[in-house]
Amino acid sequence: MPVIKPISDLRNYTEVTGNVSYGNRVYLTKNGHGNITMIDMKELDDLEKELALYKFKYEMAIAEQSIRTEGTVSEDELAKELGVKL
Structure with missing residues (x-):
């Protein structure tokens, strides 16, 4: 109550x-x-950790969906796009 x-x-x-x-x-x-x-501060800490975990899971789901729909790039393509040498 x-x-x-x-x-x-x-x-x-x-x-x-x-x-x-x-x-x-x-x-x-x-x-x-x-x-x-x-x-209670301990409860607040626990709630913030839980919220961070839900945000992380949400971002991971978005990334996984992006991989399914758009695919991935090769290591060479990524290096070229970032302008670095392997």
Whole structure:
């Protein structure tokens, strides 16, 4: 169950942060609308790692599709295009 509190409760910072734990965020509202979310740092790190993994998988899928539709270039063609000698 999410913890939703008005942002004015931050006056008692210790009490508000005491409600934050892994998997248990605190949502702060301003004038009845969502404004800020407090999240456990370990959970944030895990979410960022997961997001990076999804982005990587997405880019790999795009690259694989490109290989299927456009093919690849040979080592010699790549060297020529980059202007390097093998």
